[in-house]
Amino acid sequence: MSDRVRFAPSPTGFLHVGSARTALFNWLHARSTGGTYVLRIEDTDAERNRPEMTEGLLAELEWLGLTWDEGPFYQSQQKERHREVVQDLLDKELAYLCDADNEPVKGNQIKDGLAVRFRMPQGEIIEFEDVVRGTVSFATDDLEDFVIWRSNGTPMFLLANAVDDADMGITHAIRGEDLLSGVPKVILLLNAMGAEQPTYAHLPLLVNEQRKKLSKRRDDVSIADYRERGYLPEAMVNYLALLGWGPPDDVEIRPLEEIVELFAIEDVNKAAAFFDLKKLEFVNATHLRDLEKNDFIERAKPWIEGDATPWTSENFNQDRYLKMVDLVQEKLRTLSDLPRFVDFIFLEEPVEDPDSWNKAMVKAPFASEMLDGTFKALTDCEWNTETIKEAVTEVGESLGIKLGKAQAPIRVAITGRTVGPPLFEAIALCMDRQTVLDRIARARSRL
């Protein structure tokens, strides 16, 4: 029989990077073993459960390419089944009723206003084999009776989780280590139901710089935010796969299809992993660079066409943009970097970066001579990359400075920044002479 795994998030309204990693590892296990990947929404907490909360979750999973084979199933729809199991446990006296003060109440019938607690056996050792952690064991003496049915008539997570996994024939429970200590209770529940227990695999937690579990409150954990900040889904899953697992051939940057071939849940390691934005940026930049040009253009559209662009749609020029793509694609770390690499060709005046101005103009004693000389040289030269480069080079040489330094004031005058695309190509291909001369003159007048 083939493996059945599930990703079982609670509907918190967005997809967390830690959850995404769990989803990914489940998905990888299913795909690499020919198993089935089920999506189940654990929405037993009625107060927090609103249908729109799951929409974003599903959208982000699809964006990442982690599509499911079955589901989404909603745990809340199994309520009657859950009730049946709880009642059965009451009948067998493996559970008991209790009131709001946790005082036991006589009776063996589920009743509104009363919760149901599972009776923890004494003197037992619960032991299980975790695929990533090895043998793990708990003494029931350290565990307490726990609620399986709320007084408001809804099942608790442990109960619903155990019942649903059993009913759905889940063979492998792959999830975060934060759920490890709940396992003995689930095993007790499964035993009481006479159900088989799945194989467990507890993934190492994703942590922040303080080595604490990534949290919604203090850390950037929303997959949607990363999407909006210009990260590619293939980069996200690629990076996430590297947290807690490593490719046997040391090739880290690669497509998901290859990771599927190499992945094995047994190879996942135990230690918590720091979510390193720097490395994510590197992975993203690499995937961005590897994009075929048309694909890049397609993916970049939201950053080029929306209302949020620094230029107006009338000033945008598609032909010039397409020429710029060749010059900037390899330099970007995220797609959100794109606008500021190309904005100067579409704006009336370049955006002025104060640091750049200070560095290339104020602190460079030759800045005004460079601007004057270049203005003159560009007034009547031919308009192509080589002649423009030559002109700037010559002006620089006449002042005794190399091109690297000489181009800086020109770059800042025209683009507003010291960092940007190759300057002469951008000017020759995407700007007209008058605009360039105007910008040089304007910068000169401000020195």
Add this chain to the structure above:
RNA sequence: GCCCCCAUCGUCUAGCGGCCUAGGACGCCUGCCUUUCACGCAGGUAACACGGGUUCAAAUCCCGUUGGGGGUGCCA
């Protein structure tokens, strides 16, 4: 407090008793290239937490210590 888990460069990892004077990647530093750079290339920095065992041999096995994390809800 109690229970559970974890421990290789700053970070992510390779290593599963000898191939390890510990490999790769990110970051950082240096140099080269050069039209800036967030591109490329070549180098460099840097780790087996500590203490006991076991063994001819330990990063790899065992025990302890220390450190870190997680869990201990009528949240999931």
